[in-house]
Amino acid sequence: MQFFFEVLIAGLLSGVMYSLVALGYVLIYKASGVFNFAQGAMVFFAALTAVGLHDLGLSLWVAVPLTMAVMVVLGLVTERIVLRPLVAQPEITLFMATIGLSFFIEGLAQAIWGANVRGLDLGIDDVPLEWLLDHANMAISQFDLIAAAIAAAMVAALAIFFSKTKIGRALRAVADDHQAALSVGIPLHHVWGVVWAVAGFVALVSGLLWGARNGVQFSLTFLALKALPVLILGGFTSVPGAIVGGLIIGASEKLAEVFLGPYVGGGIDGWFPYVLALLFLLVRPEGLFGEKIIRRI
Amino acid sequence: MFYREAGQFKATYEEDSRIFPIRQDRIVFAFILAFAFLGVPLLASLGIVSNYTFTAILTPFLIFSLAALGLNILTGYAGQLSLGTAAFMAVGAFASYNFMLRIEGMPILVAFMLGGLCAAAVGIVFGLPSLRIRGFYLAAATLATQFFIVWCLTKVGWFTNYSSSGVISAQKIVILGYTFQSSMSKYLFVLAVVSVMALLAKNMVRSNIGRSWMAIRDMDMAAEVIGFRPIRTKLMAFAVSSFYCGVAGALFAYAYLGTVEPEGFNLDLSFRILFMVIIGGAGSILGSFLGAAFIVLLPIYLNVLLNFTEAATGIDLPSGLSSSVELMVFGSLIIFFLIVEPHGLARLWQIGKEKLRLWPFPH
Amino acid sequence: MTKRIGEVILSFTNISLSFGGVNALTRIGFDVKEHEIRAIIGPNGAGKSSMLNVINGVYHPQQGEIVFRGKARRGMNTYESAKSGIARTFQNIALFKGMSVLDNIMTGRNLKMRSNFLLDALYWGPAQREEIAHRKKAEEIIDFLEIQHIRKTPVGRLPYGLQKRVELGRALAAEPAILLLDEPMAGMNVEEKQDMCRFILDVNDQLGTTIVLIEHDMGVVMDISDRVVVLDYGKKIADGTPDEVRANQDVIDAYLGVAH
Numbered sequence A: 001m002q003f004f005f006e007v008l009i010a011g012l013l014s015g016v017m018y019s020l021v022a023l024g025y026v027l028i029y030k031a032s033g034v035f036n037f038a039q040g041a042m043v044f045f046a047a048l049t050a051v052g053l054h055d056l057g058l059s060l061w062v063a064v065p066l067t068m069a070v071m072v073v074l075g076l077v078t079e080r081i082v083l084r085p086l087v088a089q090p091e092i093t094l095f096m097a098t099i100g101l102s103f104f105i106e107g108l109a110q111a112i113w114g115a116n117v118r119g120l121d122l123g124i125d126d127v128p129l130e131w132l133l134d135h136a137n138m139a140i141s142q143f144d145l146i147a148a149a150i151a152a153a154m155v156a157a158l159a160i161f162f163s164k165t166k167i168g169r170a171l172r173a174v175a176d177d178h179q180a181a182l183s184v185g186i187p188l189h190h191v192w193g194v195v196w197a198v199a200g201f202v203a204l205v206s207g208l209l210w211g212a213r214n215g216v217q218f219s220l221t222f223l224a225l226k227a228l229p230v231l232i233l234g235g236f237t238s239v240p241g242a243i244v245g246g247l248i249i250g251a252s253e254k255l256a257e258v259f260l261g262p263y264v265g266g267g268i269d270g271w272f273p274y275v276l277a278l279l280f281l282l283v284r285p286e287g288l289f290g291e292k293i294i295r296r297i
Numbered sequence B: 001m002f003y004r005e006a007g008q009f010k011a012t013y014e015e016d017s018r019i020f021p022i023r024q025d026r027i028v029f030a031f032i033l034a035f036a037f038l039g040v041p042l043l044a045s046l047g048i049v050s051n052y053t054f055t056a057i058l059t060p061f062l063i064f065s066l067a068a069l070g071l072n073i074l075t076g077y078a079g080q081l082s083l084g085t086a087a088f089m090a091v092g093a094f095a096s097y098n099f100m101l102r103i104e105g106m107p108i109l110v111a112f113m114l115g116g117l118c119a120a121a122v123g124i125v126f127g128l129p130s131l132r133i134r135g136f137y138l139a140a141a142t143l144a145t146q147f148f149i150v151w152c153l154t155k156v157g158w159f160t161n162y163s164s165s166g167v168i169s170a171q172k173i174v175i176l177g178y179t180f181q182s183s184m185s186k187y188l189f190v191l192a193v194v195s196v197m198a199l200l201a202k203n204m205v206r207s208n209i210g211r212s213w214m215a216i217r218d219m220d221m222a223a224e225v226i227g228f229r230p231i232r233t234k235l236m237a238f239a240v241s242s243f244y245c246g247v248a249g250a251l252f253a254y255a256y257l258g259t260v261e262p263e264g265f266n267l268d269l270s271f272r273i274l275f276m277v278i279i280g281g282a283g284s285i286l287g288s289f290l291g292a293a294f295i296v297l298l299p300i301y302l303n304v305l306l307n308f309t310e311a312a313t314g315i316d317l318p319s320g321l322s323s324s325v326e327l328m329v330f331g332s333l334i335i336f337f338l339i340v341e342p343h344g345l346a347r348l349w350q351i352g353k354e355k356l357r358l359w360p361f362p363h
Numbered sequence C: 001m002t003k004r005i006g007e008v009i010l011s012f013t014n015i016s017l018s019f020g021g022v023n024a025l026t027r028i029g030f031d032v033k034e035h036e037i038r039a040i041i042g043p044n045g046a047g048k049s050s051m052l053n054v055i056n057g058v059y060h061p062q063q064g065e066i067v068f069r070g071k072a073r074r075g076m077n078t079y080e081s082a083k084s085g086i087a088r089t090f091q092n093i094a095l096f097k098g099m100s101v102l103d104n105i106m107t108g109r110n111l112k113m114r115s116n117f118l119l120d121a122l123y124w125g126p127a128q129r130e131e132i133a134h135r136k137k138a139e140e141i142i143d144f145l146e147i148q149h150i151r152k153t154p155v156g157r158l159p160y161g162l163q164k165r166v167e168l169g170r171a172l173a174a175e176p177a178i179l180l181l182d183e184p185m186a187g188m189n190v191e192e193k194q195d196m197c198r199f200i201l202d203v204n205d206q207l208g209t210t211i212v213l214i215e216h217d218m219g220v221v222m223d224i225s226d227r228v229v230v231l232d233y234g235k236k237i238a239d240g241t242p243d244e245v246r247a248n249q250d251v252i253d254a255y256l257g258v259a260h
């Protein structure tokens, strides 16, 4: 039982990270109707750029803001070059374009920084938190806790940004109806630019946290892809859905790996979230919090 | 001047519904086929076409064309985006391997067929979600196929005959006592299979089943209202598409690589085949071939170009650079085509032909 | 010439349909007789299109009964209704944009085709003969609608009026017993409207096809329909011959926008 809770908590903590990345997707999807497959590549790119700059001798305090600036530029350029010409195209075309974008960004990252795995030390040790070990006899990684706390703070900030601020409201108006938003004078391109910049920021934070844990390497893109099943669970347009979905995926994948994995040879966390999401889709195609769609003709 | 259909009157609907209603097209096509079957081997015997050309360009080109054709049926014709193509190829390859391994005297072509049928069955199972979801929801679901199948083949030892490294060695291709050993004979074998299957695909897409796929793709409600059954139509697309991918996977293992592991059929391969479809032209048989040619040749030319730059400038480029540049070029091309010509090279070809028809007069 | 209007082929009692809070149809009842042209009119949002969607099984009413060819049922289903000879066109053109005119019309014949996909793949013998036979039928429709010159054009490239015509062609290809037309003349100029009227009348006349027609152009409705049912806010407010309907006070009020 003890062990079960340890696994569960570790799963939930990693789930917070999924929630964060998933929110990056939701933001872009709500604002521009694009399902941004390149989010994973952006995570990789951001982490690699930050570490690359750091390895060049810059302190993290300089490297990270600099990377942020790069991510904003990347977001704006993407908006201008890829999305604007494709506006009003079918969603699936935009989706495929972001697959292309993801290849481009991955290539770019490696062309600049090379393809080697790089270590990243944020100065937080990946050791069980002593206090918890003493008082509850549970081994929960200190790093995971702090990372989850940072991610949770970001998630909260984004949720507030989305529901309370002026730009957030504009964004929701855009999500509801592009044409109407245009006609009441909301500058669509500004909104999109902001959203892509925010997505870049999300990518940077998650890239740093994941990178510090597992090393900055190509497989980060696959980690970020896990946000997909999260979105299927939560619904592509729902902020609470992304949060809850992330927690469910994080927890269930860890539990499955630890308790089910040994019977089938392990490594099931690679596909378990996807299959879980797929089964879920068969029951509730619109996701946990998504709206039910009635087809009209 | 020469490409003109004037004077070619079609007296019957049979004539009008031929694959190439225009005579010049028929001639060109016959010429290409003759060249592929006879000309290329002849050039090879003269030493003009090298072994390398067969193993690194022609054979993979044909196999990828077949896989792209399979994906094109599903995505280009039936409108169901899939990111799991490589998984279906893997099923075809590993199923054929096991049929050959476990059944004494199994003819290789039958094994390929059975491998394709296994892929089709898997395709139907993983196509079931398409009945309820669409667009990128479906794309996300097909990722499940990709990851699950590769994992399964890796973890269940039986599939790889308990090979410790997970690598299988494909058996020899023997038909009626003849062993397809040389790279040229393998090329001819693949060429024959691909030609036949491309013809069958062309026939399907120009008859009722093809129209049912396109109808579901373009306007599924209306398709339902005029009597196409969405369940049947979509699952049929999954089955036929996966069959094609399965056979392509078997050829990939048997006629191209020889030895292969489940990881060889990873997500990256799925994407590559998707790119062939996008660049070549979604909803076009010809496009599948053009796209495959493009994606097979591009890295080769890129490498040549990089080497040339190195030689010309005297700068030593980092060793991993060419693969990164390749990713960037692929990515940009996808975006470029989606923006500029969503129907890909096949449409450019079409436009070129129409221009030619008018040439030398501007209108 | 006297019209040979037959027995009731399709009738509705108490049909109710709602979406969330919106009552699209409230206890609607009327019938359609064989060979007649039956118009459904009413202001925007009255529930006309919803009614057609109920007839061919796109929507399933929460209440009521449909009797079609003597068989009673709660709702239709799309496949069954297509199979039993109900074809339609849509208010917002629902053609298959990526396919040619000819292919679009050929899709209308899919339920009449026997061959399976294996024969299709071989395109040989019976499959080819069947394809050609249906092609002949499709060509007849193309001739009838006078769209020979665009037969190989992808429909996405055609102007609106021609698209409407192709959509009619696709419906006709099924050789339907009942043809449902949702605003077939919307957005057309006078000339195009005249053509369309002629086609509808010819179909009704020569093939005896029963037609249920939604149309906003009162002139057209009054001219060509045998009976008219009027909906307003999901309710039936009148039903009868064009003259009766024209004289009905409720109808006049509804169209003049008198408050309820």
Ligand SMILES: Nc1ncnc2c1ncn2[C@@H]1O[C@H](COP(=O)(O)OP(=O)(O)OP(=O)(O)O)[C@@H](O)[C@H]1O
Binding pocket: A294, A295, A296, A297, C019, C022, C023, C024, C042, C043, C044, C045, C046, C047, C048, C049, C050, C051, C091
């Ligand atoms: N799929 C649907 N989901 C939700 N509401 C719907 C749906 N279909 C129709 N409605 C609603 O039902 C009501 C009737 O719509 P309907 O399209 O039948 O009207 P109509 O008479 O055809 O109007 P119009 O002349 O504008 O075409 C409207 O209020 C409409 O918003």
Ligand SMILES: [Mg+2]
Binding pocket: C048, C049, C050, C091
């Ligand atoms: Mg309507």
